[in-house]
Amino acid sequence: MMIFKKTLLCLLAFVFVQNVFAYDLSKKFGFGLTGGYSVPVFGNPFNSQADADFGYAVHGRYHFNEAYNLELAVGRSEFSDTRIRLDNFNLIGVWRVFDSNQWTPILGAGLGLTRVRNFGPKSMKLSGLARVGVEYGVSPWFSVGLLADYQYVSKLLGDMPTTRAHILTPQLALTWYFGGESSKAAAPVNEVQVAQSTQTTKSNIVDDSNLDSDDDGVKDPEDRCPLTKVGTKVNAIGCAMDEKATMQINVEFDSGKSAIDSKFNSHLDEVSDFLKKYSEVKVQIQGYTDNQGSVAKNVALSDARAKSVMKSLVDRGISLDRISAKGFGPADPVADNGTREGRQANRRVVAVISSK
Template sequence: MKKIISIIVFGILTLQLAAQVPQERKPSTLAFHVFYNDFNTAQQIKTSSLNNVLKNHLWSKIGEMQTGFGINYLKGIRNKIDFVATLDGSWTDYLYEDGTSNGSNQFLLDANAALNFKMLTDKHTLVPYISSGVGVSLYQGKTGFYVPVGAGLQFNVFNEAFIFTNIQYRYALTSTVNDHFYYTIGIAVNIGKNKIKPAEIVEPAIKVISNKNIAISVYDEATGLPLLNVEVTLSGSDNQQQKAFTDAGGKAIFSSITPSDYGVSGLLNRINSSTQNIEKSAFETEENQINISLTHNDPQFTLKGVVINKTQNIPEENVVITITNDTKQTMISEQSHSENGNFQTQLEAESDFTLVGKKASYISNIVKVSTKGLNRSATLFVNLELDIEEAKVGQSIVLNNIYFEVGKATINTAFSTDLNKLVQFLKDNNETNLEIQGHTDNTGSLKLNNKLSQSRANSIVDYLVKQGIDRHRISAKGFGQSLPIADNSTVEGRAKNRRVVIKVMQ
């Protein structure tokens, strides 16, 4: 059974070769040693027990052992595994398994090959190891085989040499060999050079540096919404600058930019955005585009408006919008875009505003908007629609939002918002004259309605004159109930017939 176990142990240790990673190995080494064969102790253990031998101090003394000399050849096959070939010779009175011996010393020749499995590499001063192998002996013309299994220590106390000691138990595989202990101590000297596996040469990756697009996205810091018309500047290390404006998605793209270091900044409403730096190394990626984000912190609200041609119900281009801050009594102007009639401006917080459009031969609605009570952290955009209506010579326009006291010609100016847009139209179009026409429904007498319509038209003329309009540019005419535009038999029809119309004159 011991023989089978020894063979299995040797096989397992040998298989560990596959798990080792080649690194620094022991060079070719030649060793000289003295050894002692102890047959008696092994025989005592076999006939009794190891415990009995230890308890009764039956372990052989050095003087009772057979002494010999030998040489070793060692060669590292892995950083922690050495191959060892040993040749021993001694004059021995061989003790056989049955306890008999020759009675005289005869020459014993041993040769074995083994592997030392080291716990540490040879870089350490003290290196423990275990060993296993296979051996052959020749004694009195008889050949025998055995398995040496043991452990040892290697003392690396010299640069090119080391001292070693080893203890083995040699299991007999044939009847011509007997089990015995084997003790040795020796010195080994390097006779070859360290064999170090050359480091694997890794070719450095070739960095591809090429022109790339740079996409800059700008967002409102408070709400995270993308910002339109931000002026984005791309500044190179050579102080050259490129500029672009963000689109409706808040993005500006610079195409085919040469690899270098760049700075990125933004400007909107005279307020600078955050800045970012782009290093040249950013161009070393495989991506075709470098994406950068900026934030913009503006405490004001953004008014997004559109001017609509009320006559044709389409966006109207090139309209100048006057925006008055009624709270702070300040004024700014914007112009609607030629493509879509849109306009955009900034509104201060906690303020009321009045907006009116200006374009030759057009009359504009007047719109009120307020930022009072709005939370800037939740709201960025204030949206509105501004209506304008074409006012060509000979064209008549109904003013719906002019109110009079019942049966009187007194204007209720608090609700008559169309009066102010009429004033603005006349101021913006100095060459235009108007005829103010008054109309009533059929309630009451014809004479009374004629007089009432004329009086109301006169009241409007008087109001316009008080607002600075030259009286010679405006005239008044009352038509009473003579020109209805709806059925006077219904409430809705009579309401439509009670109206003020302006007619554009040469």
């Protein structure tokens, strides 16, 4: 028992120091191990004779989508003081309640067969199972679950010399994943991630770096408003003097955090260089989230992230009188929040550029 507790604490400590990301398990297979402590409950002849003891299982999963998976578990509950043993074969349907979060509650229900040993005649029983718990995705390929299974063993099959068995098993589940629609990790929870605006591609045959398709005096690679009407007075980035352009910023954040990881320094250097090159423009850093969680919390988080990006640019030499920051939370979604892809697109930071 002490070894089990120490192992559980070590695993929990490992989990809590990891970055919190959300991973898409759609179409993935899982294989894992479960260990726990089986406790007979609701007194009857079986429960009064079988003392609490360890239980364990191996399980395989298939995730139909982000929220639902089917699990086949083969395990054993041993009650060593009485030598009673239950061999379990269970099929469980599982619902991940918050499919967009890396910490997610788990609800499940299933049926199975239980082979009873060393308690009267050897027999096979029909059993039902209910599950509650929480699961944490450490990586796209590994998760840790803290679960509680309630097992009801009936007397519908065989000749068990008692009424029924009720067993509660708190347990730790370790699961490894493989397969899936792609090998890419899904977007971090509440992260801000949008690819930087696509630049004009240079052809291997024709050098188009000097082209000015809309004839506004700004070359195409530097033109943020490439469809300006002929004759329109534009600023240095090719936009009408009273028009604003949007530059998407590719920065990712840990869930619930606003600190910027150093791995994004090179991208922020590029944004800073752009603003230094066009010193006559002003910029507002705008932060957005998806619609998961409370509006007030999302607005505060998006504001903190926008200000974090602003501070990073100021530290790189952009004058504070040229730059501002504001968080808008879930406002103005650019995609459907009803899908994972849509929520990912809505978690973004943009730089809105305008003339002074």
